Amino acid sequence: MMIYKPIEKGSECSMRSPRLVVVTPGSFVIPSFRSSSVERVIEHTIPPVADPYRTRIYGIRGEGLSARGRLKRIPCIRFPRGKKYIPSVIKAIKRWPAQLADVHNRPFAAYRIKKAFPRMPVILTLHSTTFMRPPYMIPGKESKLLAPVDKIVVNSEYVKQAVISRAPQAAEKITINYPGVQIDRFRQRWTAEGEAERAARLHEAGWQNRRILLYVGRLVPGKGVHRLIEALPRITVFCPDVLLLVVGSAFYGKRRSTAYTRQLQAQAESVKDHVRFIPYTPHDQLPGWYQLADLVVVPSLRDEAFGLVNLEAMAAAVPVVAARTGGIPEVVQDGITGLLVSPERMEEELAEAIIRLLQEPLTRRRMGLAGLREASSRFLWEHSSQRWAEIIGQVARK
Structure with a gap:
């Protein structure tokens, strides 16, 4: 040897x-x-x-x-x-x-x-x-x-x-x-071309005139998707056109269901007109989903080390509503590139933050563009x- x-x-x-x-x-x-x-x-x-x-x-x-x-x-x-x-x-x-x-x-x-x-x-x-x-x-x-x-x-x-x-x-x-993050993989919303392409894709999916919340990630309890669905009834009172797209699965590269994913499906029945589950999507196809979003939501209950999804949202010029946990506050600047909420008061603060941004399109645009600048200057x-x-x-x- x-x-x-x-x-x-x-x-x-x-x-x-x-x-x-x-x-x-x-x-x-x-x-x-x-x-x-x-x-x-x-x-x-x-x-x-x-x-x-x-x-x-x-x-x-x-x-x-x-x-x-x-x-x-x-x-x-x-x-x-x-x-x-x-x-x-x-x-x-x-x-x-x-x-x-x-x-x-x-x-x-x-x-x-x-x-x-x-x-x-x-x-x-x-x-x-x-x-x-x-x-x-x-x-x-x-x-x-x-x-x-x-x-x-x-x-x-x-x-x-x-x-x-x-x-x-x-x-x-x-x-x-x-x-x-690789900025050029993402189509930013706030251009005439970007908005036209987005509108066409929403129309093709039958989601025109809907305000889109996007979750991207694994479907495991620590990611807090159940808290986001719990907040939806309150959100729909103020934003009846909201649609939550849940993109991901319990396992990387697999679409196998678990007790938790079945729980989410059952939980969403009460707001079924406002939720769509999108099966696991390869990473190279994710920019198309970010393009559709008005907000990206990261409702993690456990400490996230960093959270690449926050950067991907910023690259697409979409503001983020995220939990103030782990390394997320090092990426998302509260009040500048998005809003941070307390994990301990998730359901209440999450709904408030989402409702506020859905009702303030100019704030969404300002935060989205600020996120794009931040990603371009610090996180390439x-x-x-x-x-x-x-x-x-x-x-x-x-």
Whole structure:
């Protein structure tokens, strides 16, 4: 078996570009429009700035993809999913020794890889706090698992503080890199052409003269869709033409029902003229749904690490009504690009915020355009890529 050895200074190999491996979580294939936001971040952030390195992306097999493929110019090596995934990644690094590893959203995987290659710098890129708490991590073990990694990259100040609260010794290792959005994929409403196209699409669907609320995301209890449906009867009293479009399913890439999705369907019966459920939609088709919206609603009950849906709404120049939780206030500016509501008073405040904006078209336009400016100036994928390149460079130089 080949033993991993770091490249020595002055050797023939050291004169070539350093080797970098990017390790995906192992839950979804890459590339894929049916994967989670983690894979989307990797797809958008890494290829534009990977040239200084000989980069490989490690992921899992699935969806008819071969064991070897490419993400733009970067080789994608795919292994069996499940318990064999990280051991397979470790074996691959032994066969193709790297100088740097970027491990996404799996603290235990980053720990195992660092233990296998103690002289190789390992970055842990955290996209959420999910795998920092039970059942994925035993309370009290956070510091031990994070101690070996060389850098921790998070996607919000909220996640940064959550990590520090669990592992204070890791504070100096943490850097924030906000995700981004691709503005040119979205048709902004506030142009003559955009409004005409939107009106035609609404007419084609039979939704002309309706004011559209849009929810985009997974249908799981923590996302709070049931609270949005609970608020609808009050909203319809003041806005009888409102129509809520619920775009998504319980699972990424699947349309299988669950007890919760069946609960939502039953709950919506009392307001059935005001709700439409749209099955899971691949990510590349979502801009068309944002184009139809008057408001995008993000009624999360649990702490969201960031929430790409907020950025996508802003890219479409649509104001957001969202819960004041997790990293959302770092994206949505209350009163400027949307309105934030308290999760503890969700039903009451959610209805009030939605009614207000539905009744104030000029405010919606002002907030929508402010959101577009904010996304364009701070939250492009180009910004994320450049920050990632700087982080990788700093770690590599050390």
